Amino acid sequence: MRATTIHAPYDMRVEEVPDPVVQQPTDAVVRVLRACICGSDLWAYRGVAARQPGQRIGHEFLGIVEEAGSGVAGFAAGDLVVAPFVWSDGSCDFCAEGLTTSCPQGGFWGSVGSDGGQGDAVRVPFADGTLVKLPADAASDDHLLTALLALSDVMGTGHHAALGAGVVKGSTVAVVGDGAVGLCGVLAAKRLGAERIIAMGRHQDRTDIAKLFGATDVVAARGDEAIAAVRELTRGQGAHSVIEAVGTEQSMRTALAIARDGGAVGYVGVPHGSGTGLDLSDMFDRNVALRGGVAPVRTYIPELLPDVLDGTIDPSPVFDLAVGLDGVPDGYKAMDERTALKVIVKL
Template identity: 70%
Template sequence: MRATTIHGPYDIRVEDVPDPRVEQPDDAVVHVLRACVCGSDLWAYRGQSARVPGQRIGHEFVGTVVATGSRVRSVRPGDLVLAPFTWSDGACVFCTERLPTSCTNGGMWGAVGSDGGQGEGVRVPFADGTLVKVPAGAASDERLLRGLLALTDVMGTGHHAAVSAGARPGATVAVVGDGAVGLCAVLAARLLGAEHVIALGRHPDRLRLAREFGAADTITERGEAAVTAVREATGGHGVHAAIEAVGSAEAMRTAVGVTRPGGAIGWVGAPHGSGEGLDVGALFMNNLTLRGGIAPVRSYIPELLPRVLDGTLDPSPVFDSAITLESIADGYRAMDERSALKVLVTPT
């Protein structure tokens, strides 16, 4: 089959790789209908996260089951499924505690030895613990298919950020970062009942989408000016809940700076320097909570999926560009240059 590989910084290729097949009794093989490029793929693309030359890449996909191992019970060939960005056995102590990202048998698509999401097919370990069956009719509904694809990562990650930050009825929420995760966090904060959501970013078109998603205010200032602007918008005290959806020192510094004493920072940006933005003195004196991490999106699917299916939650607009698998390198370039927010990839 054809699949995306990364050979070094800015070197994304589409190559022939072995067809996926059932290797273990718990495996399923999924034919990918839609995949996409993630902001976190850019850390590897830019050389900020190490990769073995030729390693697969991509961790978001929706597709059709084409084969299953002898122990698989929850899905069968022909089913439309989505996969969270990590696989998990669904049975270990951490899966039981709704933390499948810490599954003792878990892993992430694109890890060495596994298939990535940006290809024609994927061998899925622990299919029962990993895959979620969705109504077959969604396959012919492009908007819905995109909404389901968002549940594999960005929507679940944005939700984890909002939950971790303590977004709730009556709360003020600041979302630092206008990437797809930040925008989904706006949706999630509103879904959780947050009263006043403030989106911080640099791109007018993305902030326009943040408003469509329910942000009451948008702020384009950065650094200290951003902190001042958020404080002014919240009676001087800051927000109850801040969301750090970037993973950089500056974003974390802003999140800490805008949070009200006793408030919480929900962080989901893969840390690339964000530790430097953690002013522990400020955390201490203001009793700020830092909560979050790699999002256990599998655990959120049962509550978010019905909302996507009934249309009350629609993250599909985060996909503002669509390409074929063969031109995926263009998609990476567009996201790296920020001319695309999130690129949808259709393998065939």
């Protein structure tokens, strides 16, 4: 089979790799129908996050079960399934509580020795704990498949950010980050009943999606001007719930600065940089909480799936460029140069 590999910064290749096989009884092999490129993949692409030459990549995919190990109870060949961006055993204390990302047996697609999502097929460890079944007829619905693919990461991650930010019915929410996760944060906040959603971003094509997803206000300014604009929109007080979906010191600083006293920043941007961007004294004085992290999307898929299936939420607009497997390197280039928001790979 063929899969995407990374050999050096900016050196993505699609090449022949060994076919995945069931190695453990709890494994399944999934033939990929749709995969995508994540903003966090760009950290590897740009060389900010180190990778071994030839390492596999991609952590978002859905597809058809090709083979299930003898210990897999919930899935059989032919099932349409979506995978969350980490696998998890489904049986440990953390999985039982829904914090699947802390599963001691869990792991991340594309880590050394595992398959990545941007390829023809993937060996899935702990298939019963990891995969979620989708209705078989979705396989022939291109639009629905696109929307469902967002459940593998960005939609669940946006939901995690909204929960971390404490979004409830009637909340005022501000969203830092106009990437796919930030936009899904808008959609998740809307779904949770937020009354006012302030999307921050300078690219109109992205803020148009934010509006489509439920943003009531758009702040296109940057830095201190952006902070002032959010404060002006909130009677000087700031937003009770802030979603931080970037992961830089600057974005965290902005997130805290626009948070209302007593509010919370729900952060899902993978932290990068040597500093945190956190001013603990300011957080202390104003009782601003910080809550978030790597999203246990496996836990959220069953909750979000019905709403995607019935169209209550449709995250598919975050995918604005489609490529085949051969087009993956171009997809990275497009996302790196911000000519594409998020690239879907159709196999």
